[in-house]
Amino acid sequence: DAGVIQSPxxxxxxxxxxxxxxxxxxxxxxSLFWYRQTMMRGLExxxxxxxxxxxxxxxxxxxxxxxxxxxxxxxxxKIQPSEPRDSAVYFCASSFRDTVAKNIQYFGxxxxxxxx
Amino acid sequence: xxxxxxxxxxxxxxEKEAVTLDCTYDTSDQSYGLFWxxxxxxxxxxxxxxQGSYDEQNAxxxxxxxxFQKARKSANLVISAxxxxxxxxxxxxxxxxxxxxxxKLTFGTGTxxxxxx
Numbered sequence: 001d002a003g004v005i006q007s008p009x010x011x012x013x014x015x016x017x018x019x020x021x022x023x024x025x026x027x028x029x030x031s032l033f034w035y036r037q038t039m040m041r042g043l044e045x046x047x048x049x050x051x052x053x054x055x056x057x058x059x060x061x062x063x064x065x066x067x068x069x070x071x072x073x074x075x076x077x078k079i080q081p082s083e084p085r086d087s088a089v090y091f092c093a094s095s096f097r098d099t100v101a102k103n104i105q106y107f108g109x110x111x112x113x114x115x116x
Numbered sequence: 117x118x119x120x121x122x123x124x125x126x127x128x129x130x131e132k133e134a135v136t137l138d139c140t141y142d143t144s145d146q147s148y149g150l151f152w153x154x155x156x157x158x159x160x161x162x163x164x165x166x167q168g169s170y171d172e173q174n175a176x177x178x179x180x181x182x183x184f185q186k187a188r189k190s191a192n193l194v195i196s197a198x199x200x201x202x203x204x205x206x207x208x209x210x211x212x213x214x215x216x217x218x219x220k221l222t223f224g225t226g227t228x229x230x231x232x233x
Binding site for chain 1: 158166216220223224
């Protein structure tokens, strides 16, 4: 079974450039999450969607960050313009949300972003 | 206050020994879930085990078990018969409340486990 697929795995860009990270969730999952991992702040939730609708974007750092989920099988996280402090590993995760509380989130391999 | 506290930044354990990774949590919700994830050096996050706040039995998944002490608000991960492949970062996480719009996981800072041959 295919897991959560993220692309690219590594991204190196220069300050001021636009960066787009992509995610394909596990087929059949209806919730999708974007997390960021840094040494200073650890793992933090940026935004999550349920049935393609953004539910909680309180973790999005600022207006430079935007996320979309145009359909059930694809999501993007865009940073424009990028800054060196955006350097981090960005994870996408998905889960199947039903009436049961468990709702395990399965993570992709992550995108390591370096902004020079 | 920290929602999830992992007090052991690093641990070294002899191969084949059992290891306990500590996790304490802070919540006022009666309904919550506790999760453990493993992050090997390759970077991916791997789900290991889940415990719900109303679960009466401690969760077990193969060599992993969760020592859930609700009154003490602790959810320690126990790995039996450790293997070299268990060397990784381990994160404890919590989801508070089982209502729509609250699927956020809050993670601890992690424990780096190194298994010594």
